[in-house]
Amino acid sequence: MSPTAVFPASTVLGYPRIGPRRELKRALESYWAGRSTRAELDRVGAELRERTWRRLAELGLDGLPSNTFSLYDHVLDTAVLLGAVPKRYRDAADPYFAMARGTEELAPLRMTKWFDTNYHYIVPEIGPETVFELDAAKPLGEVREARALGYETRPVVVGPVTFLLLGGALDRLDDVLGPYEELLAALAAEGVAWVQLDEPALVGDRTPEELDAVRRAYERLGAVTARPALLVAAPYGDLGEALPVLAGTPVEAVGLDLVRGGVPAVDLTSKTVVAGVVSGRDVWRTSQERALAALAAVRASRVTVSTSCSLLHVPYTLAAEPGLDPALKERLAFAEEKVAEVVALAAADRPAAGRIPEVSVPPAAPVALEERGPYAVRAAAQLTLPPLPTTTIGSFPQTGELRAARAAVLAGTLPQADYEQRVEAEIERVIRLQERLGLDVLVHGEPERNDMVQYFAEHLDGFAVTGNGWVQSYGSRCTRPPILHGDVARPAPITVRWATYAQSLTDRPVKGMLTGPVTIVAWSFVRDDLPLRDVVFQVADAIRDEVRDLEAAGVRIIQVDEPALRELLPLRRAAQSDYLEWAVAAYRRATSGASDHTQIHTHLCYSDADQILAAIDGLDADVTTIESARSGGRILGSVPGFGRGLGPGVYDIHSPRVPAVDEVEALLRRTVEALPVERVWVNPDCGLKTRTYEEVEASLTNVITATRRLRAEL
Numbered sequence: 047m048s049p050t051a052v053f054p055a056s057t058v059l060g061y062p063r064i065g066p067r068r069e070l071k072r073a074l075e076s077y078w079a080g081r082s083t084r085a086e087l088d089r090v091g092a093e094l095r096e097r098t099w100r101r102l103a104e105l106g107l108d109g110l111p112s113n114t115f116s117l118y119d120h121v122l123d124t125a126v127l128l129g130a131v132p133k134r135y136r137d138a139a140d141p142y143f144a145m146a147r148g149t150e151e152l153a154p155l156r157m158t159k160w161f162d163t164n165y166h167y168i169v170p171e172i173g174p175e176t177v178f179e180l181d182a183a184k185p186l187g188e189v190r191e192a193r194a195l196g197y198e199t200r201p202v203v204v205g206p207v208t209f210l211l212l213g214g215a216l217d218r219l220d221d222v223l224g225p226y227e228e229l230l231a232a233l234a235a236e237g238v239a240w241v242q243l244d245e246p247a248l249v250g251d252r253t254p255e256e257l258d259a260v261r262r263a264y265e266r267l268g269a270v271t272a273r274p275a276l277l278v279a280a281p282y283g284d285l286g287e288a289l290p291v292l293a294g295t296p297v298e299a300v301g302l303d304l305v306r307g308g309v310p311a312v313d314l315t316s317k318t319v320v321a322g323v324v325s326g327r328d329v330w331r332t333s334q335e336r337a338l339a340a341l342a343a344v345r346a347s348r349v350t351v352s353t354s355c356s357l358l359h360v361p362y363t364l365a366a367e368p369g370l371d372p373a374l375k376e377r378l379a380f381a382e383e384k385v386a387e388v389v390a391l392a393a394a395d396r397p398a399a400g401r402i403p404e405v406s407v408p409p410a411a412p413v414a415l416e417e418r419g420p421y422a423v424r425a426a427a428q429l430t431l432p433p434l435p436t437t438t439i440g441s442f443p444q445t446g447e448l449r450a451a452r453a454a455v456l457a458g459t460l461p462q463a464d465y466e467q468r469v470e471a472e473i474e475r476v477i478r479l480q481e482r483l484g485l486d487v488l489v490h491g492e493p494e495r496n497d498m499v500q501y502f503a504e505h506l507d508g509f510a511v512t513g514n515g516w517v518q519s520y521g522s523r524c525t526r527p528p529i530l531h532g533d534v535a536r537p538a539p540i541t542v543r544w545a546t547y548a549q550s551l552t553d554r555p556v557k558g559m560l561t562g563p564v565t566i567v568a569w570s571f572v573r574d575d576l577p578l579r580d581v582v583f584q585v586a587d588a589i590r591d592e593v594r595d596l597e598a599a600g601v602r603i604i605q606v607d608e609p610a611l612r613e614l615l616p617l618r619r620a621a622q623s624d625y626l627e628w629a630v631a632a633y634r635r636a637t638s639g640a641s642d643h644t645q646i647h648t649h650l651c652y653s654d655a656d657q658i659l660a661a662i663d664g665l666d667a668d669v670t671t672i673e674s675a676r677s678g679g680r681i682l683g684s685v686p687g688f689g690r691g692l693g694p695g696v697y698d699i700h701s702p703r704v705p706a707v708d709e710v711e712a713l714l715r716r717t718v719e720a721l722p723v724e725r726v727w728v729n730p731d732c733g734l735k736t737r738t739y740e741e742v743e744a745s746l747t748n749v750i751t752a753t754r755r756l757r758a759e760l
């Protein structure tokens with residue numbers, strides 16, 4: 047017999063967990079540095095969970111989720127839940143963080159972007175030797191913890207199909223379902239009424255075999271005799287052909303993203319629909335009219351109100367933003383305000399089913415493109431460098447002193463001029479260090495930037511920035527996504543001053559360093575009254591002005607980073623080519639004002655770039671640096687056709703580990719086997735801002751030593 051529990055009227059699919067004042071970040075970094083114990087870290091975790099449940103209940107939400115907290119990443123938590131902990135980590139002092147961050151002896155697991163978001167998850171490593179075995183301590187512990195506080199909760203777990211697809215091991219479905227069945231039984235024994243299985247992978251294109259796996263998975267889980275009722279949630283898009291498949295299984299409820307996806311034509315009258323009408327992906331207030339119309343249009347046995355996805359991707363509360371313009375604030379909702387919207391929608395009278403009001407957008411702006419000369423002509427006109435030129439991606443360690451100085455300027459306790467002197471001193475330190483290490487193309491180190499997107503947003507019209515709007519990017523790392531609310535323009539040059547200062551200190555070439563238009567937009571919360579494409583073109587025009595000014599100031603190499611190019615790729619293939627066409631056009635618009643003798647670099651990281659290599663080629667950058675070390679050189683299999691300079695990373699900067707010379711050399715050898723040596727650049731995977739100077743000096747020394755070994759053989 048299937049469970050009969052009624053789903054609550056209002057819920058959210060998940061909640062931020064870093065803490066409203068980034069309490070978890072501080073606790074994690076203190077534990078990792080050996081300044082506090084695991085028990086102290088766990089206490090901070092418990093306090094944050096308690097705060098979240100209390101706040102959600104105070105706001106009037108009746109369906110509280112649990113197991114949405116994580117010390118690092120919820121996909122890694124799922125791997126632990128299912129026993130998918132590779133053997134080599136089991137004897138580490140703390141296997142969980144060894145998998146997430148590596149140890150001196152062990153490289154961490156791979157990390158990549160979570161669907162089309164700026165959140166990064168740890169990729170499950172599943173091999174034929176993986177023995178799935180349930181360890182339900184975390185979800186059961188959270189259910190008990192909440193109950194002790196007086197709250198009944200709905201544990202949230204990544205579903206079996208998504209988990210296996212992320213781990214590239216859907217063929218292990220039959221094996222993994224055993225622990226999921228046991229989990230359901232254990233939760234039922236604990237008195238849990240509902241469990242939420244997240245299946246975001248189902249909003250992408252799925253093969254008939256994969257859809258069959260969905261059917262088999264939920265038939266089997268539905269057949270567990272004593273189990274909680276099942277909510278299968280599909281955030282980030284439209285379920286499409288997966289919806290009728292799910293609807294045909296015994297699951298009691300489906301969670302639909304009705305912000306990105308349409309109201310389904312499928313008859314769901316035997317199911318509860320948990321209707322995601324409040325967006326978890328933006329910071330705009332919900333249109334009540336649209337949301338109520340969508341709720342009224344769903345045909346189901348019960349329709350309850352929810353968010354389109356977890357609220358993980360938005361900041362905690364507008365209450366922490368006294369500095370925001372009140373007129374803009376009126377238009378905004380962060381996590382707490384979104385919860386209030388969900389509660390209000392659940393309480394509102396629903397209109398009779400009618401048409402959902404369309405959002406009308408003005409037509410797209412036409413694009414005119416100037417072309418640079420062909421690559422061969424440009425390459426001949428550009429700087430001559432040694433074979434296997436060495437460089438870094440831009441940022442050097444952001445020191446506590448610099449961060450504190452920036453905070454002091456904001457607080458009014460440090461004059462701007464003093465701050466700028468400190469930035470110059472840091473630039474000089476970075477230049478001297480690179481000269482000493484023997485790098486060929488230098489960078490200024492980006493010490494003046496709080497973040498590669500926020501810094502530009504602060505210097506462009508059309509953006510607002512927050513003081514406390516932190517959103518988790520990975521582990522303890524957060525960003526404050528700017529709010530792009532108006533037309534974008536560049537009132538004055540942004541980076542020229544720092545670039546020319548850095549170049550004045552050295553005879554070696556210093557790269558100018560800019561963030562590309564797609565990335566600035568991808569890592570901001572963006573106005574929704576214009577097509578995304580047109581907003582990106584506005585930003586491209588601002589960056590184009592900056593490229594021209596850098597060139598005019600004598601900068602001979604300019605890097606325009608586009609690490610988010612892959613991230614914005616639509617999840618459905620049908621929409622991808624249109625996106626790639628305008629994204630590439632925007633990049634070229636930003637860079638094509640440069641003359642042939644200026645070398646244009648671009649950089650991408652953590653983005654499964656092999657899927658969009660043709661588009662990366664289309665960017666027409668003279669040199670592309672790309673993440674590769676963290677994924678063990680996986681990309682090298684796909685790059686032989688790449689036509690211009692390429693620097694697959696040889697140093698994984700997201701781990702505190704220092705790579706040994708032999709390790710770098712091995713990666714470099716694989717690179718020169720895959721690519722013509724005259725096109726190979728040597729560089730880390732990404733910027734060095736999250737590392738310490740000690741780690742960076744040791745690692746870059748090894749990178750240079752390995753490069754010299756190879757150069758000696760040329």
Ligand SMILES: CN1c2c(nc(N)[nH]c2=O)NC[C@@H]1CNc1ccc(C(=O)N[C@@H](CCC(=O)N[C@@H](CCC(=O)N[C@@H](CCC(=O)O)C(=O)O)C(=O)O)C(=O)O)cc1
Nearest residue numbers: 164449450452453496497498499519522523524525569736
């Ligand atoms: C390259 N990546 C980036 C992504 N997204 C971005 N928007 N930016 C990126 O660089 N996505 C993909 C990758 C990987 N992701 C990240 C994300 C975040 C970081 C990172 O290092 N974040 C920092 C915060 C950066 C920042 O804004 N710093 C500010 C404020 C610093 C601060 O904490 N101030 C203190 C007060 C000062 C003091 O006394 O220390 C405070 O507010 O309490 C600044 O520098 O001014 C992080 O720490 O999480 C890296 C990669």
Ligand SMILES: N[C@@H](CCS)C(=O)O
Nearest residue numbers: 439440441607609733
């Ligand atoms: N130039 C930036 C790129 C990060 S993706 C940096 O070095 O931090």
Ligand SMILES: [Zn+2]
Nearest residue numbers: 609651732733
């Ligand atoms: Zn990067």
